[in-house]
Amino acid sequence: MCFFAINFFKENIHVYPPPLIAVYEKHVHAALFAVLLAIAPLTEATPVTIGNNSFETPNLAGRFQYAPTFTSWIFSPGAGISDPPSGFGSTAAPDGSQYAFIQNQHDFSQALTFAANDNYTLSFLAAGRPQNFFNVGGNTSYQVLLDSTIIFADITTTGSPFISEQSTFFATAGVHTLIFQGLTNFVANGDQTLFIDAVAINSAVPTNGNVPEPSTLALLGLGLLGAAGFRRS
């Protein structure tokens, strides 16, 4: 669209006297270049580094482990990692071969460094554990927090397949703790367990540090069109 606009201006302004053309063309091109510079960085997503984001470490070789250590996450006693098929069923991992599990009101967390004050997008995959040994399942409420702020909440149902979840939130520059937390009480012989895999966070931090307001871009665009209309009349 911008290239069309440049050609439009170049094709139309050449009917005017040479001295004015040169000045007008220079300003139009400079303005268009500024718009392109402002828009381009918005398309660049910057990932926030998350250690062991797919829960592939440690390699559990067909087993599960509560509260594994030597991983970037901190697990409470009722959360851990499963390498299916294991005691937590045979639901296949959607990313790699392992995923995290949370039983009842347990959780896992990790301290992350955010580069700038910005809006960020959290994405992950979530599923519900199949029926357990007692042929009983359990739906599980859970939430995701950044420090003490809830940034996502949902419920998995027994045996529900992995689905993609997403949430947008604001974070200030610095270190914040991301927490996946189960909310459902234990039920006798039931099993309130959900699975989590492929956790990612991305931002749209521009490389030049300047994020123009949409209204600014709109006004600039209207100004260019207005200038073109003025010159043509």
Ligand SMILES: [Ca+2]
């Ligand atoms: Ca995985």
